[in-house]
Amino acid sequence: MKVFRTVRTAVNALRRNPMRAMLTTLGIVIGIAAVIAMVEIGAGSAEALKKTISTMGANVLLIHPGTAASGGVSFGAGSGVTLTPEDCEAIIRECPAVRTAAPIVRARTQVVYGNRNWVPTFIYGTTPEFLDVRDWTMLAEGDLFSQRDVLNANKVCLLGQTLVKELFEAQSPIGEEIRIKNVSFRVIGVLSRKGANMVGMDQDDIVIAPWTTIKYRVTGSSLGNVNQSSQAGSENQVNTLNNLYPGRQPSLYPQRSAAQEANNPMPVRFESVDQILAAAHSTEEIQAAIDQITEALRERHRIRPDESDDFHIRDMTEMANTISATTALMTKLLLLVAMISLVVGGVGIMNIMLVSVTERTREIGLRMAVGARGGDILRQFLVEAVVLCLAGGVLGILLGHGGSMLVRQLLQWPIETSPAAISAAVIVSATVGITFGFYPAWKASRLNPIEALRYE
Amino acid sequence: MQLIDLHNICKTYQMGHVAVSVLKGISFEVGSGEFVALMGVSGSGKSTLMNILGCLDVPTSGEYRLQGLEISGLSADQRALLRNREFGFVFQNFNLLPRTSALDNVAMPLAYARDHLSDRDARRRAADMLHRVGLGDRLDHVPSQLSGGQQQRVAIARALINRPPVLFADEPTGNLDSRTSEEILKIFQHLNDEEGVTIIVVTHDANVAGHARRIIRIHDGLIQDGAALLRPVKPRQEHLVPETRSGEKP
Numbered sequence: 001m002k003v004f005r006t007v008r009t010a011v012n013a014l015r016r017n018p019m020r021a022m023l024t025t026l027g028i029v030i031g032i033a034a035v036i037a038m039v040e041i042g043a044g045s046a047e048a049l050k051k052t053i054s055t056m057g058a059n060v061l062l063i064h065p066g067t068a069a070s071g072g073v074s075f076g077a078g079s080g081v082t083l084t085p086e087d088c089e090a091i092i093r094e095c096p097a098v099r100t101a102a103p104i105v106r107a108r109t110q111v112v113y114g115n116r117n118w119v120p121t122f123i124y125g126t127t128p129e130f131l132d133v134r135d136w137t138m139l140a141e142g143d144l145f146s147q148r149d150v151l152n153a154n155k156v157c158l159l160g161q162t163l164v165k166e167l168f169e170a171q172s173p174i175g176e177e178i179r180i181k182n183v184s185f186r187v188i189g190v191l192s193r194k195g196a197n198m199v200g201m202d203q204d205d206i207v208i209a210p211w212t213t214i215k216y217r218v219t220g221s222s223l224g225n226v227n228q229s230s231q232a233g234s235e236n237q238v239n240t241l242n243n244l245y246p247g248r249q250p251s252l253y254p255q256r257s258a259a260q261e262a263n264n265p266m267p268v269r270f271e272s273v274d275q276i277l278a279a280a281h282s283t284e285e286i287q288a289a290i291d292q293i294t295e296a297l298r299e300r301h302r303i304r305p306d307e308s309d310d311f312h313i314r315d316m317t318e319m320a321n322t323i324s325a326t327t328a329l330m331t332k333l334l335l336l337v338a339m340i341s342l343v344v345g346g347v348g349i350m351n352i353m354l355v356s357v358t359e360r361t362r363e364i365g366l367r368m369a370v371g372a373r374g375g376d377i378l379r380q381f382l383v384e385a386v387v388l389c390l391a392g393g394v395l396g397i398l399l400g401h402g403g404s405m406l407v408r409q410l411l412q413w414p415i416e417t418s419p420a421a422i423s424a425a426v427i428v429s430a431t432v433g434i435t436f437g438f439y440p441a442w443k444a445s446r447l448n449p450i451e452a453l454r455y456e
Numbered sequence: 457m458q459l460i461d462l463h464n465i466c467k468t469y470q471m472g473h474v475a476v477s478v479l480k481g482i483s484f485e486v487g488s489g490e491f492v493a494l495m496g497v498s499g500s501g502k503s504t505l506m507n508i509l510g511c512l513d514v515p516t517s518g519e520y521r522l523q524g525l526e527i528s529g530l531s532a533d534q535r536a537l538l539r540n541r542e543f544g545f546v547f548q549n550f551n552l553l554p555r556t557s558a559l560d561n562v563a564m565p566l567a568y569a570r571d572h573l574s575d576r577d578a579r580r581r582a583a584d585m586l587h588r589v590g591l592g593d594r595l596d597h598v599p600s601q602l603s604g605g606q607q608q609r610v611a612i613a614r615a616l617i618n619r620p621p622v623l624f625a626d627e628p629t630g631n632l633d634s635r636t637s638e639e640i641l642k643i644f645q646h647l648n649d650e651e652g653v654t655i656i657v658v659t660h661d662a663n664v665a666g667h668a669r670r671i672i673r674i675h676d677g678l679i680q681d682g683a684a685l686l687r688p689v690k691p692r693q694e695h696l697v698p699e700t701r702s703g704e705k706p
Contacts, residue, residue, distance in 0.1 A: 371539045372540075
């Protein structure tokens, strides 16, 4: 009751000078509006970022082979040929923290359908687990290829939405034949839409086929596939995969006869894959998965304890964390600037309250003469400042929220309404009111009633 | 025991290094129900004396008893409560809150009273007070819409809202023409006669002082004449200081 009366007195006092009250509180309004808009836009982009990251597959680990080098010439990251499909199987088998894993063989070449052609960003040769790793099991149409297709190197593929658009003009491509580097593939499925990834690459610009097909029929004898080339070189053997189809690269060296093979056997090496994609069970288990994969691969590759790894494991959430940390830092920085503007607004309030105390000296004297105690006067001016700040805070919240809504409407930016920010804004504005209203109010309460009454 | 009992009140102001003695030993008594005028030329110390009487200021030395209660020992907050309960103040320049209705102006002191009235009671009592000073039809007027005499009547209503036994008026007619002055003084006389309110008016106007029952002349910080009580006065028992005297903290 008493509080209510004090608040009403304060509102009445402020209403005597509405224009000034409005201008005084403008600093708070702008400060709070900036904070609210900032937090809402910041939270919105963080949320959008999280969504983008999750489209790349949750808790994904990317395993690259190490760097190959010859005579001091390095071939760059991922140029080693140390990863095998068996490594992938071993990871699935031996690492309990890994949910599933898939090998990937990459190619970048032309895809042709009828009189249309396109070079997709990704041509991935993989196993059916790939879609599970990438959280992409929902297909728009058709079916996924099977493990048998992988074993038989069957010429089947799945297309991403971008390819469907580019090659088939959004007609259903199921059952159609496309040619990848002159090898014809039957389209058996269409992937669902995934959108751009964190760095803005179109994830729908993709062809997925069994890795054996891509490796042996499309990329042919890719770098270091000695096994394949040695087979190709032996004329008495029938290579059912390679010789029948184009895509075979001309050999630099004269082909060796069976006798030469027998005399100087080339070491038969394993088939390599370009990378392995693994998924941990949960975010908490990522570190465990990394450790287990490292251990398994070191053992399989027979790396001694004093030797360094011949592979790299990249945690996709690492990149996500980096990006979201940057966003969070920017948001905090802007928040700090907004807070400074709140302090400036508070100084404005103090300034005007001091003017108001001086201007209303007679009123203060009168109130004291009719029985107001120092505490009453203190409370009155303090409440006035707080009411001013809270009104500014509420106005600022409305303005900031409206502003971020406008941003969403006009710029299509994602917005996330934050109740925490709103309650914080209310608390902050009340605190600013109390902090900066206290000195003028204290000054008012210390006035001598006689001098105050005589003040002109 | 008189309502007001001053004994050898001195007030000295320190102006830099110079001590200015304004009151140099004032002693007099005021009985309950009196109508006293404090007269003196400007600078004689009559306003300072009124401030001390009204508990707005404390004397440098001397004793001031209000209904037997020694005032100089009270804290600022206790004096504020005393002013709220026991005194009404009327000023030369009215001192009404600008852009605030007459009703709210009159009700203002109620906000500081110990016994909180409900909103409706406060407004009713304020309206009642305005009726009594003849402004029943001006409740919602703001001071700038009222004449000087009307403003002073609002100020009187405000002074009476807590039903104080003592009313102080500092040059109440100083800003008014003679006709309105007469009206204001009539109100004072009526309050004194009919309701037994003790009135102490500070003035340099002999005409105003003429309405009082007793004139205390002050010259240069000392009482020239009028210190003696005129008549024995009937004690008035409406609430007078009991609260602070019974030891209750204001």
